[in-house]
Amino acid sequence: MVIRARECGCSSPGVAARGMGGPLPRRAAACLGKFDALHVGHSSLIRYAREMSLDPWLISFSGMAEVFGWPERLPLVAPEHRGGLLNSFGAQERVLPFREVRGLSPEQFVDVLVDQLGVEGAVCGANFRFGFQAAAAAEDLVALGRRRGLQVCVAPLLARAGTVSSTRIRQLLQEGNLEEVAQMLGRPHRVLWHSLGESGQLQKPQNEIPGQGVYEVSLLRDGAAVAAAVAIQADGVFLRETELASLGAVDLLFDRGAAAREVESN
Numbered sequence: 001m002v003i004r005a006r007e008c009g010c011s012s013p014g015v016a017a018r019g020m021g022g023p024l025p026r027r028a029a030a031c032l033g034k035f036d037a038l039h040v041g042h043s044s045l046i047r048y049a050r051e052m053s054l055d056p057w058l059i060s061f062s063g064m065a066e067v068f069g070w071p072e073r074l075p076l077v078a079p080e081h082r083g084g085l086l087n088s089f090g091a092q093e094r095v096l097p098f099r100e101v102r103g104l105s106p107e108q109f110v111d112v113l114v115d116q117l118g119v120e121g122a123v124c125g126a127n128f129r130f131g132f133q134a135a136a137a138a139e140d141l142v143a144l145g146r147r148r149g150l151q152v153c154v155a156p157l158l159a160r161a162g163t164v165s166s167t168r169i170r171q172l173l174q175e176g177n178l179e180e181v182a183q184m185l186g187r188p189h190r191v192l193w194h195s196l197g198e199s200g201q202l203q204k205p206q207n208e209i210p211g212q213g214v215y216e217v218s219l220l221r222d223g224a225a226v227a228a229a230v231a232i233q234a235d236g237v238f239l240r241e242t243e244l245a246s247l248g249a250v251d252l253l254f255d256r257g258a259a260a261r262e263v264e265s266n
C-alpha cells in the first residue's frame with residue numbers, strides 16, 4: 001500500500017517539517033533510499049527491518065526532479081503495479097515531499113523520523129546519504145540514531161553484475177540487457193501501455209521501456225500469460241500479434257529471452 005503524506009503543519013518539537021503526515025503505526029521501521037525500481041537491494045532493506053522485529057515502511061520522496069530541475073522521465077515501475085509489488089515485498093510506503101525535507105540538517109532529519117513519523121528503527125544501504133547537500137553518511141545515521149534511541153541497521157550493498165541501483169537498471173534497459181535487469185530487479189521487467197492503436201502500435205507507456213530491438217514477451221491478460229513479440233523502434237513500439245489489436249491497455253512481461261538488436265521496419 002502506498003500512502004502519500006498530507007500537506008499539513010506539524011506540532012513536533014524542534015523541527016517543523018510540513019507534509020510528513022501523521023505518525024506511522026507502532027513497530028514501524030523506516031527503510032531509507034530511492035525506491036524507483038523496487039529492486040533486490042530494496043527487498044534486502046525490508047528483510048533487515050523484519051530481522052529487527054519491526055514492520056518495514058519504505059520512505060520515498062516525491063518532487064525531486066522538480067526541485068533539482070531534472071528532466072521528467074518515466075518511472076521504472078508503473079504506478080498501477082507498485083501497490084502489488086509492495087504487497088509481495090511485505091512492506092508499505094510513505095511518500096514525503098522532497099521540497100520539505102531537502103533543507104533539513106542530518107540532526108533534523110533524524111528528529112523527523114523519531115518525532116513526526118514515530119519510527120522505532122531505520123534501515124539504509126551502506127551508500128546512503130542524508131541531510132542538506134547530502135552532508136551525512138550511513139555511519140552518521142547510526143550515531144544520531146543512538147542519541148535518539150533509534151535502532152539503525154546499515155545493510156551491505158548487493159552486487160549483481162555490478163552494484164544494484166536504479167541508475168544501472170535504466171542503463172541496462174537501454175542496452176536491451178533484460179537478463180541482467182531481471183537479476184537486479186529479482187523479477188522480469190514489466191511495462192504497461194494504456195492503449196493500443198492502429199497497426200498494433202502501443203501508446204502511452206506508464207513506465208520505462210527497453211531500448212530498440214525485437215523482444216519476445218509475455219502478454220498478461222485475464223490472469224494468463226500469452227506469448228507475443230514487440231518491436232521497439234525509433235518511430236514507435238509495435239505489438240507483432242495484430243490479432244490482439246482489440247485490447248485496450250497492454251501489459252507486457254519481458255521474460256522470454258534477449259532482444260534482437262536489429263529492428264525491422266514496420
